[in-house]
Amino acid sequence: MLQGKHAIVTGGGTGIGLAIARSLADAGAQVTITGRRADVLKEVAEPGMFALPMDVSDEASVREGMASAVAARGPIQICVANAGIAEGRKLQKTSSEFWRKIMATNLDGCFYTVRESLESMTTTDWGRVIAISSIAGLRGAPGAGAYAASKHGVIGMMRSFAEDFLGGPITFNSICPGYVDTPIVTRNTDAISKRAGVSEEEARNMMINMNRHKRLISPEEVAATALWLCNPLIESVNGTEIRIAGGQL
């Protein structure tokens, strides 16, 4: 389905991004995976994947990285803005530095990545932009002010960029997962247990119980949805968000 298409997946070395990269590659796309840790990218890159170290919070790094991906593999027609950090702090403990750190990666990083892939899509007259937001982009949660604001912003960005190109062959959508079984959840179990004053096991169970299937979501479920959005037949799903949260509201 995606033969001849060049896809870039930011944060493609781990978790959701890696699952998406693998499913796009299985569908025939040439996939570039990015992240800050070159060793991680090198270790997971499958034959045919292009590993590109790039820091999405750094505008120059994204500009140079995306240009080198285009030079190596041709125009980017699928852009998955997935790189993100999930750290929580209550308002009283949210410093300006913390706020900027979350915004720089989750919101600015998404913007830089999408903007730098646009020329490729307009010149080839086809494109799929998928931003990985979160269920926290659709609601609030304790200790999630900065993270939720960044993920709400991602949704607003995709809705608006879709309006900028309405009726054209480029679509812009967000995916909003609940708790997915990835390194972010493992790292955050400790933080959630401290914030809620419960054990780590209870914190993990709290996340599991928010999903009505009583389990964490698999990265492959998110990847299957991203792949579906890349189907050339699916052009009218545009400027919207898809919740993958096991019924969590």
Ligand code: NDP
């Ligand atoms: P991971 O921690 O496995 O993935 C995050 C990825 O982003 C890593 O590969 C990391 O690579 C990369 N990254 C982080 N900061 C930067 C940066 N400044 N520049 C470039 N790459 C960066 O967790 P997930 O797979 O779970 O997260 C992927 C996305 O899904 C995130 O946007 C997250 O907010 C979102 N999400 C996750 C949920 C979950 O429950 N797991 C739920 C809802 C949304 P490196 O460190 O090498 O830079």
